[in-house]
Amino acid sequence: MIKSTPRLNTLLASALLAIGLSAQPLQAKPVASDEAQTARFFAHLLSGTPKTSILNLFVTQLPKGGDLHHHFSGAIYAENYLTWLAAQDGKIDSCTLRVVQAGSSPATGCQALSVAQLQQDNAKYRQLLTLWSDADYGNHFHLQVPPDSNFFNTFSYFGALAMPNAAQGLASLKQRAIDENVSYIETMFSAVGFKQNALYEQQARIDEVNRALRLASSQAEVNAVLEAVVGDVQQSAAFAPVLQSYIGKLEQAHQGIDDERFMMRYQTYAARTQDPLQVFLDLYAGYRVAAQSPLVVGVNIVAPENNYVSLRDYTLHMRMFNFLNERIKVSNGNTSRAMNLALHAGELTLGMVPPEDLQFHITEAVDIANARRIGHGVDISYEKEPLKLMNTMKSRDVAIEINLTSNEFILGVKGNDHPYLLYAAYDVPMIISTDDAGVSRNNLSNQYLLLATRYSPSYKTLKTYVYNSIRYSFLNEADKRLAYRRLDKSFVQFEEKMAKLYQKVKHKPHHSR
Known part of the structure; x- marks a missing residue:
């Protein structure tokens, strides 16, 4: 057995350093916290061309307080309003696509459609969505009111x-x-x-x-x-x-x-x-x-x-x-x-x-x-x-x-x-x-x-x-x-x-x- 001496330890340390090794005990690399890794992940998703599909998952899962x-009234989707209207046997004016109020009638020459009848007419149903919300506003050319008017007008359709x-x-x-x-x-x-x-x-x-x-x-x-x-x-x-x-x-x-x-x-x-x-x-x-x-x-x-x-x-x-x-x-x-x-x-x-x-x-x-x-x-x-x-x-x-x-x-x-x-x-x-x-x-x-x-x-x-x-x-x-x-x-x-x-x-x- 070779006896350890201070001089021998010094020579051994020098030899290890010469070949790129440390004489100190190997330390485990600290693991980044979950918060730090999440921050790096978010930065990664935004780098270069944003990875939008994964980013969408990220922000959907994000706690948002x-x-x-x-x-x-403006937070509720038109589809929800129609579901409630159908449950009440309510009607829609076939021309104006407004709710036919109790005790009133549709406009002259128009029909009082049930929600089911409206939904079976895809063109009318899609048209209703454009009036009760901003759906399809920018997707195709059609006669449009100004966007701010379109936005605020929607409340007069579903407000009641x-x-x-x-x-x-x-x-x-x-x-x-x-x-x-x-x-x-x-x-x-x-x-x-x-x-x-x-x-x-x-x-x-x-x-x-x-x-x-x-x-x-x-x-x-x-x-x-x-x-x-x-x-x-x-x-x-x-x-x-x-x-x-x-x-x-x-x-x-x-x-x-x-x-x-x-x-x-x-x-x-x-x-x-x-x-x-x-x-x-x-x-x-x-x-x-x-x-x-x-x-x-x-x-x-x-x-x-x-x-x-x-x-x-x-x-x-x-x-x-x-x-x-x-x-x-x-x-x-x-x-x-x-x-x-x-x-x-x-x-x-x-x-x-x-x-x-x-x-x-x-x-x-x-x-x-x-x-x-x-x-x-x-x-x-x-x-x-x-x-x-x-x-x-x-x-x-x-x-x-x-x-x-x-x-x-x-x-x-x-x-x-x-x-x-x-x-x-x-x-x-x-x-x-x-x-x-x-x-x-x-x-x-x-x-x-x-x-x-x-x-x-x-x-x-x-x-x-x-x-x-x-x-x-x-x-x-x-x-x-x-x-x-x-x-x-x-x-x-x-x-x-x-x-x-x-x-x-x-x-x-x-x-x-």
Whole structure:
């Protein structure tokens, strides 16, 4: 046996180094975490020509947290509406392809078709889909209305079917969400429905209030008119029953929605195309409902932003929110907080409206109405002081709801024309959402696919947007903590699966024809 000595050990180490070996014990190469491997996998899928089919699998399996910009009636597919209509033995006008309302008849010379009859006529069925959604809009030449009109017109076809089938609608949206790994939806459900002629029987009084609101040129003048209206509402015996009826119907429709996998909460809203008085009554009723029902977590304002009335009354509407913010607080445990507002603002682009109408909508939603989230925000680069505005949004933690498909269809804004890159550069928090998935015939997974293929975000960024959908939700703190825990668990499972899939595909050659 050769005795080991320090000199012999030194000579042995030198010899090993000379032939490229280490005298140190071999160390196992550290294995990358599942999260790190998933990040590499995502980068691999985006490299070169994106591997879209595998990427589609990736984003479908991705835990997506919440869908925060979501319209209940517009999220339901036309096929679902037809199923409900058939179950009620409802009819479709063969000429207009609108629902034949109970007690009415189809247009002269037209037939009242059953859903089965309609579906047997493939041409008519396909035509209905183009009217009740955006199906086939860009696939072939035909006489078309402008895309934004096509989008918003769809609601007049299926709108009457939404509320009577609310429970079925919510259940179908829940199942569809679970199927694509969405665990929370915050949907714009409906207006409360207190009408101006229920408050004032005399049309002259309605006209007087509307005229006063339109002529008001300052916040103080608006407040003075609205104070008087609120006083009248408080004297109205019809108001409280409308609120209670709304809450009761919502609670009934919501039964069975929340469980260990999923939650849903609701916003109510006003339509900005109506008389100023009606807009205010809808907003006021919405604030009052949200103050009473834990299911209603926010108030919004909807309808086309480029409509004449919407443009004329925009600042007035923001002042209505300002007025209500000061007067109605929502209970938050032992304290109270301001109303949660996620306002549609900046869903405009050059050419839709005169340039001056692009300069202030997002700014006023943030500064006057005190919105916590902005829906769309597409015209940011046309605002008067866009850089200051984005810095304000970042400092106040005001998030942007990014709706890629509807922005492309309604506004024609996509790719590098979309302000996504601008908001990203200024670190404005962003949330990926669907808007009206039934009308657009897509889902939240597809929005993440578009985001990935258009802008190549890192996996860390992608994950940030998912967690933002809980962080900027209007859930109460207890429910938000629960949603975070569910999301954490889902990501552990997702990243374990994706790490294994990455090992299978990363060395496979990619053939092209």
